[in-house]
Amino acid sequence: MIPTITTFGWVPEFARGFVRDLRPRWAFEEVGQCYRVDLIADSKSPEHRRLQPFGQVPTYRDDEVAIFESGAIVLRIAERAGQLIPAKPARRMRALQWLAAALSSVEPYVMALAVNDIFEADREWSNARHAKVVGDLKTRLADLEAVFGDNVWLDGDEFTVGDLMMISVLSELRGNAELAHFPLLSAYTRRGESRPAFRKAMADQWATFKAPAAS
Known part of the structure; x- marks a missing residue:
């Protein structure tokens, strides 16, 4: 089928x-x-x-x-x-590690901002909580930005499932100014989104x- x-x-x-x-x-x-x-x-x-x-x-x-x-x-x-997915075990596992990291280490912070500023924006505590949510997100994005150096993708020059998932998560910040503070991540996300x-x-x-x- x-x-x-x-x-x-x-x-x-x-x-x-x-x-x-x-x-x-x-x-x-x-x-x-x-x-x-x-x-x-x-x-x-x-x-x-x-x-x-x-x-x-x-x-x-x-x-x-x-x-x-x-x-x-x-x-x-x-x-x-x-x-x-790379064939060599070490690179294969690194690709899988980044897929997992996108979903468990990065996306929760991205979604916390969306929940606070969009889905629960009418709650009385939303404005007060905004700065904390943004601060936590920026800390996690800074950790991720530090990975890149001269890399094109997360593990060098090969696009993998790890990149596909990480860029999918970062793309959820589309239209949000927070990603712009991280030039390497911004460029990385644009590279992914420019793929046919x-x-x-x-x-x-x-x-x-x-x-x-x-x-």
């Missing part, structure tokens, strides 16, 4: 370009794999929760596996294609969300 992902058939405009089906879409484009998209309107339905117990998107299935979580999905796409596969994935996501809502 053609690998299939599940995502929303429609989201508000402010969310377009940020829904996490963008990550497997990008991976599919990088490895040249055709795929299908099943569109849903309600991620909390009993039917969808059988695939994704937390009521989120995306999910993934092929003729061997059915999984959820964007990091696991990207890893499956890469391993199935034999691309985006990323641009195609982004365009396809926007095209989906501009279509009529899934019934």
Whole structure:
């Protein structure tokens, strides 16, 4: 079967370009794999929760596996294609380490800012908490910036699943001034977003969300 992902058939405009089906879409484009998209309107339905117990998107299935979580999905796409993951064990494990770091060491700080300033902006404590959230994010971004030196990608000159996931996370700061304080990270994110596969994935996501809502 053609690998299939599940995502929303429609989201508000402010969310377009940020829904996490963008990550497997990008991976599919990088490895040249055709795929299908099943569109849903309600991620909390009993039917969808059988695939994704937390009521989120995306999910993934092929003729061997059915999984959820964007990091696991990207890893499956890469391993199935034999691309985006170096063959040598040391470099392979470093790529996987960066995929995990993007999701567990960087994204929580990015999401804390989004939760505070967007989703909970109307709470009485949001303004007071903003400085702390930004400070924590800047500390973590400074740690990441220190990694680069002259590297093009996280582990030198080879783009891997670690870069795909890290840039996906940093791209969530699109339109936010905080990333601009870190020139190496800003340039790194732009390099990733300029890849033809990323641009195609982004365009396809926007095209989906501009279509009529899934019934």
